[in-house]
Amino acid sequence: MSSKLNSRIPEGPIAEKWTKHKGTIPLVSPANKRRIDVIVVGTGLAGSSAAASLAELGYNVKAFCFQDSPRRAHSIAAQGGINAAKNYQNDGDSVFRLFYDTVKGGDYRSREANVHRLAEVSSSIIDQCVAQGVPFARDYGGLLDNRSFGGVQVSRTFYAKGQTGQQLLLGAYSALERQVAKGRVKMYARHEMVDLVVVDGKARGIIARNLVTGELERHSAHAVIIASGGYGNVFYLSTNAMGSNVTAAWKAHKKGAFFANPCFTQIHPTCIPVSGESQSKLTLMSESLRNDGRIWVPAELEDAKAIREGRLKPTDLPEEKRDYYLERRYPAFGNLVPRDVASRAAKERCDAGYGVNKTGEAVYLDFSAAIMRYGKEQANLKGMPNASEAEIRALGTKVVESKYGNLFQMYEKITDENPYVTPMKIYPAVHYTMGGLWVDYNLMSTVPGLFVAGEANFSDHGANRLGASALMQGLADGYFVLPYTVGTFLADDIRTGPISTDLPEFVEAEKAARARFEGFLKAKGSTPVEVFHRRLGKIVWDKIGMARNEAGLKTAIAEIRALREEFYRDVKVLGGMFEMNPELDKANRVADFMELAELMALDALTREESCGGHFREEYQSEDGEALRQDDAFAFVSAWEFTDNDPGKATLHKEDLVFENVKLVTRSYK
Amino acid sequence: MNLTLKVWRQKNAQDQGSFATYAVRDISPDMSFLEMMDVLNEQLIAQGVESVVFDHDCREGICGMCSMFINGEAHGPDRGVTTCQLHMRKFKDGDTITVEPWRAKAFPVVRDLMVDRSAFDRIIQAGGYVSVNTMGNLPDANATPIEKHDADAAFDAATCIGCGACVATCKNASAMLFVSAKVSQFALLPQGQVEAADRVRNMVHQMDLEGFGNCTNTGACEVECPKGISIENIARMNREYLKASITA
Numbered sequence: 001m002s003s004k005l006n007s008r009i010p011e012g013p014i015a016e017k018w019t020k021h022k023g024t025i026p027l028v029s030p031a032n033k034r035r036i037d038v039i040v041v042g043t044g045l046a047g048s049s050a051a052a053s054l055a056e057l058g059y060n061v062k063a064f065c066f067q068d069s070p071r072r073a074h075s076i077a078a079q080g081g082i083n084a085a086k087n088y089q090n091d092g093d094s095v096f097r098l099f100y101d102t103v104k105g106g107d108y109r110s111r112e113a114n115v116h117r118l119a120e121v122s123s124s125i126i127d128q129c130v131a132q133g134v135p136f137a138r139d140y141g142g143l144l145d146n147r148s149f150g151g152v153q154v155s156r157t158f159y160a161k162g163q164t165g166q167q168l169l170l171g172a173y174s175a176l177e178r179q180v181a182k183g184r185v186k187m188y189a190r191h192e193m194v195d196l197v198v199v200d201g202k203a204r205g206i207i208a209r210n211l212v213t214g215e216l217e218r219h220s221a222h223a224v225i226i227a228s229g230g231y232g233n234v235f236y237l238s239t240n241a242m243g244s245n246v247t248a249a250w251k252a253h254k255k256g257a258f259f260a261n262p263c264f265t266q267i268h269p270t271c272i273p274v275s276g277e278s279q280s281k282l283t284l285m286s287e288s289l290r291n292d293g294r295i296w297v298p299a300e301l302e303d304a305k306a307i308r309e310g311r312l313k314p315t316d317l318p319e320e321k322r323d324y325y326l327e328r329r330y331p332a333f334g335n336l337v338p339r340d341v342a343s344r345a346a347k348e349r350c351d352a353g354y355g356v357n358k359t360g361e362a363v364y365l366d367f368s369a370a371i372m373r374y375g376k377e378q379a380n381l382k383g384m385p386n387a388s389e390a391e392i393r394a395l396g397t398k399v400v401e402s403k404y405g406n407l408f409q410m411y412e413k414i415t416d417e418n419p420y421v422t423p424m425k426i427y428p429a430v431h432y433t434m435g436g437l438w439v440d441y442n443l444m445s446t447v448p449g450l451f452v453a454g455e456a457n458f459s460d461h462g463a464n465r466l467g468a469s470a471l472m473q474g475l476a477d478g479y480f481v482l483p484y485t486v487g488t489f490l491a492d493d494i495r496t497g498p499i500s501t502d503l504p505e506f507v508e509a510e511k512a513a514r515a516r517f518e519g520f521l522k523a524k525g526s527t528p529v530e531v532f533h534r535r536l537g538k539i540v541w542d543k544i545g546m547a548r549n550e551a552g553l554k555t556a557i558a559e560i561r562a563l564r565e566e567f568y569r570d571v572k573v574l575g576g577m578f579e580m581n582p583e584l585d586k587a588n589r590v591a592d593f594m595e596l597a598e599l600m601a602l603d604a605l606t607r608e609e610s611c612g613g614h615f616r617e618e619y620q621s622e623d624g625e626a627l628r629q630d631d632a633f634a635f636v637s638a639w640e641f642t643d644n645d646p647g648k649a650t651l652h653k654e655d656l657v658f659e660n661v662k663l664v665t666r667s668y669k
Numbered sequence: 670m671n672l673t674l675k676v677w678r679q680k681n682a683q684d685q686g687s688f689a690t691y692a693v694r695d696i697s698p699d700m701s702f703l704e705m706m707d708v709l710n711e712q713l714i715a716q717g718v719e720s721v722v723f724d725h726d727c728r729e730g731i732c733g734m735c736s737m738f739i740n741g742e743a744h745g746p747d748r749g750v751t752t753c754q755l756h757m758r759k760f761k762d763g764d765t766i767t768v769e770p771w772r773a774k775a776f777p778v779v780r781d782l783m784v785d786r787s788a789f790d791r792i793i794q795a796g797g798y799v800s801v802n803t804m805g806n807l808p809d810a811n812a813t814p815i816e817k818h819d820a821d822a823a824f825d826a827a828t829c830i831g832c833g834a835c836v837a838t839c840k841n842a843s844a845m846l847f848v849s850a851k852v853s854q855f856a857l858l859p860q861g862q863v864e865a866a867d868r869v870r871n872m873v874h875q876m877d878l879e880g881f882g883n884c885t886n887t888g889a890c891e892v893e894c895p896k897g898i899s900i901e902n903i904a905r906m907n908r909e910y911l912k913a914s915i916t917a
C-alpha cells in the first residue's frame with residue numbers, strides 16, 4: 001500500500017465497523033456547528049441530501065449547482081429504481097447478501113468495509129424517503145412494491161414507475177429547500193466551481209463562476225464536499241445530461257486529490273442507437289426491458305446486409321435464421337447477463353458484421369415472444385381456449401403495454417418506429433463512471449477537508465456497478481455517512497473562525513481561473529468547442545471504450561495529446577468573459593475532459609487484466625470471457641497529478657483485502 | 670429539409686430584445702428540435718455570430734430545463750412532450766418556425782430563450798416539503814400502508830418537472846397547475862397531513878407574491894403540460910385552501 005494512502009478502515013468485524021466508528025467520531029456541539037461553514041458542490045442526490053442533512057445539524061451550508069435549480073440535477077433522469085436490503089419480499093435478502101452481491105458485481109475491485117456500510121444504511125434510506133412523501137410504487141395491500149433488477153436473485157429494488165430518480169431527487173430537493181427557507185443553506189444556482197482553494201494543505205474554499213454575469217467569485221468554508229456526478233461525457237455521446245462534467249473533480253485532482261480507477265466506466269447495453277452525425281446525446285431504455293425482450297441479430301451476414309439496406313424486414317426472418325446470441329453463449333442467464341457482458345456481446349456481433357441499422361451498430365430487442373406468451377396466459381385466464389393468433393397478440397400487447405408503456409412510447413417518439421410491431425433496435429452506450437476521486441472510509445480525499453460523495457467518488461462499485469445501486473450510494477453518502485464523518489475533520493475547526501477570501505491562495509486561484517478563461521477567448525481559432533468534444537469522444541469510445549488493447553491505448557494517448565494541443569491553439573469561442581457565455585463554459589469543461597481522457601488511457605494501460613467494465617483484449621479466455629488477474633491487480637489505482645501533466649501522473653496502489661467474500665470467477669454460462 | 674427560423678435574441682434582462690431570422694439547411698427529420706438548434710449554433714459560430722442561448726440538460730424530457738415557445742405553443746406542436754423530445758419530423762420542408770422564450774412577469778428573460786424560473790423554487794421553499802429531518806430511526810417504511818389508488822394519484826401529481834409551460838401557456842400567467850401538483854402530492858399522502866393547512870396557505874401566498882396571475886379555468890395549462898398533470902389538481906388545491914381558511 002502506498003504510504004500516501006490511508007484508507008482509515010476501522011478495526012473489528014465487518015458488521016460492527018460502522019457502528020463502532022460512528023461512536024468514536026468526535027462530536028461538534030450545535031453551538032459550535034454554527035461557527036462552521038461547509039461548501040457543497042453539486043445538488044444531485046448526493047449533494048442535496050448532504051446539504052440538507054448538514055444544515056439540519058446546524059452547519060452553515062453553501063450549495064452550488066450549474067443548472068437553474070437544484071431540482072434539475074442529472075439524478076433526475078434515473079429510471080429503474082433504488083436497492084435496499086429490506087427483505088420485504090421475504091426472499092432471503094439481507095445486509096450481507098446486498099453487500100456480497102455488490103462486491104461480486106463489482107468484480108472484486110471495491111473496498112469491503114465501504115460496501116458493507118452502504119448495505120447497512122440502505123434500509124434507512126427507504127424509511128427516510130417515505131417519511132418525506134416520496135410516492136414509491138405500492139401493491140394492492142398498500143405496502144411498498146419491489147422488483148428484481150440487474151440480474152440479482154432477490155427483489156430488493158424500490159421504484160416509482162420509470163421515474164425513481166426524479167422522485168428521490170425531488171424528495172432531497174424539498175428537504176434542501178426547507179433549509180434554504182430557514183436560512184441554513186445558501187443556494188447558488190447557475191454557479192460553476194472552476195477551482196478548489198487549498199490553504200495550509202486543507203480544502204478551504206472554491207472559485208465559482210456565476211454563469212449569469214460571468215463574474216468569478218471566491219467562496220470560503222472549513223470543508224468542501226464535491227458531489228458533482230460522473231464523467232461519462234468524456235465520451236461525448238452518453239446517457240448523461242448535456243451539462244454533466246468532470247471539472248469540479250478534475251480541478252480538485254490538480255490540487256492534490258488522487259483520482260481512482262479512471263478507466264472503470266460502465267457501458268449500458270440497452271440504449272437507443274446513434275442515428276446521425278448531429279446527435280447530441282443517447283437515451284437509455286431501462287434495463288427492465290431485458291426481463292421480457294429477447295436480443296438477437298441475423299444468423300447470416302447476407303441477411304444482416306439486406307436488413308441494413310432496407311431490402312429485408314426483421315419480422316420476415318424465420319426463427320432458424322436468427323441468432324439469439326446471449327441465450328446461445330450464456331444459457332444459464334441468457335438475456336439477463338450483467339451489463340458489461342451484454343454490452344460486449346453486442347459489440348462482438350456488430351464488429352463481426354451482423355449489425356442491423358444503417359450504421360451497422362444495433363441489435364434487436366424483440367418482444368414478440370413475450371407478447372404471445374402473455375397473450376396466451378390472458379386467453380386462458382379469460383376462458384378463450386380457441387383465441388385466434390390476432391386475439392392473442394392483442395391481449396399480449398396490452399400486458400406489455402401495462403409494463404413498459406412509457407418506455408415504448410419514448411422509443412417511438414425518438415425513432416418513429418412502433419416497437420409492438422417491429423423489434424426495438426438497441427446498442428450499448430456510456431452510462432456511469434465507477435472511477436472518481438479517491439476517498440477513505442470517511443469519504444475524505446487525499447486533500448484534508450475535501451470530501452467527495454455520489455458518482456464523483458470511486459468508492460463502492462469496484463469495476464462494475466449493479467443496477468439500482470447508484471441512487472442508493474448517493475443518498476447513503478449524503479444522508480447517512482457524511483453527516484457523521486465530516487466530524488472527523490471539522491472537530492478541529494471549532495475555533496478557527498471564518499476563513500478570509502482575501503488570503504493569497506484565493507487571490508491566486510481566481511487569477512489563474514481568469515487567465516484560463518481569457519485564454520480560450522484569446523485563441524480566436526477556427527473550430528467550435530463542440531467539434532473538439534466530438535473528436536475527443538470518438539477517440540475515447542474507439543480506443544478506451546468497451547474493449548481496449550495496448551496498441552490502441554498508446555495511440556489514444558498520442559491522439560489525445562495532439563488534440564489538446566490543437567484545442568488551445570485553434571478553439572473558437574465568441575463573446576466575452578463577464579456575461580452569460582455557455583460556449584466559454586463548455587470550453588472550460590472540454591479542456592478538463594481532454595486531460596482526464598489521457599489519465600483514463602494511462603490507467604487502462606497499466607491495468608493488465610480484464611475486470612468488470614474494463615476489458616483488455618489481451619486478457620480473455622479462449623471463448624472471449626474476461627480474465628481477472630487477482631494476484632497482481634487486486635488494488636485500487638489512485639493517481640496523483642504530477643509535473644503539471646496528466647500523462648505523468650504517479651500511481652499509488654491501495655491493496656484490497658477480502659476477508660468476508662471469496663474471490664471467484666464470475667460465470668453466467 | 671430547409672427551414673427559416675425566427676428566433677428571439679435578447680442580450681440580457683435589461684435589453685429590449687428582438688427577432689432575428691436565420692436559415693438552416695439539410696435538417697434531418699430524425700433530429701430533435703434542440704439538435705436542430707445545435708446545428709444553427711454551430712453555423713452561427715462559424716459566421717462569427719454568438720450562439721443562441723437556451724436552457725437544456727437531460728434532453729430526455731425529465732429535468733424540466735428546456736423551455737421554448739414554438740410557433741405560439743409551449744414546447745411546440747407535439748403533445749405530451751418537452752422541447753427536447755420534439756422531433757423535426759413534426760415540421761415540413763420550407764416551414765418558418767418562430768422560437769420565443771417563456772413570457773411571464775414572474776419569469777424574466779436571462780438571455781435569448783433562457784428565463785429565470787427561481788420563483789418556482791421559492792414557492793417550494795414556502796411549504797413544498799414534509800418537515801422531517803434526516804434520522805436513522807424513523808418508523809419503518811411499511812409501518813403505514815397507503816392505498817394503492819392514493820399512492821398512484823400522488824405519484825401522478827409528483828411527476829411535474831417544474832418546466833413552467835403551464836405558466837407560459839396561460840393567458841394570465843398563472844402558476845396554479847404547478848403549485849396544485851405539489852399540494853396534491855402531499856394532500857394524498859398521510860405524511861402530508863400534519864402541515865396541510867399551512868402548506869397550501871403559504872404556497873399560494875408565495876405564488877401571489879411572485880406575480881403569477883389568477884386562474885380563470887381556461888384549462889390551457891393541462892393541454893400543454895408535457896407530463897399530463899391534470900387540472901383536477903387545481904380543484905383539489907382549491908378544496909384544500911378552503912379547508913385551511915375555515916380552520917384558520
Ligand SMILES: Cc1cc2nc3c(=O)[nH]c(=O)nc-3n(C[C@H](O)[C@H](O)[C@H](O)COP(=O)(O)OP(=O)(O)OC[C@H]3O[C@@H](n4cnc5c(N)ncnc54)[C@H](O)[C@@H]3O)c2cc1C
Pocket residue numbers: 041042043044045046047064065066067070073074075076077078079080081082164165191192193194227228229230239240241244245247248284431432453454455456467468469470471472474
Ligand atoms: C439515464 C440514466 C438512468 C439511470 N438510472 C439509474 C437507476 O435506475 N438506478 C440507479 O441506482 N442509478 C441510475 N443511474 C445512475 C445515477 O442516476 C447517478 O449515478 C446518480 O444519480 C448520480 O448522482 P450524484 O448526486 O452523484 O450526481 P448528479 O445527479 O449528476 O449531480 C451532479 C450535481 O453537481 C453539479 N455540478 C457538476 N459540476 C459542477 C461544477 N463544476 N460546479 C457546480 N456544480 C456542479 C450539478 O449541477 C448537479 O447538481 C442512471 C443514470 C442515467 C444516466
Ligand code: SF4
Pocket residue numbers: 828829830831832833834835836846847850893894895896897898
Ligand atoms: S404542471 Fe406541467 S407544465 Fe406546469 S411546470 Fe409542471 S410539468 Fe411543467
Ligand code: FES
Pocket residue numbers: 724725726727728729730731732733734735751752753754
Ligand atoms: S432538456 Fe431536460 S426536459 Fe428537456
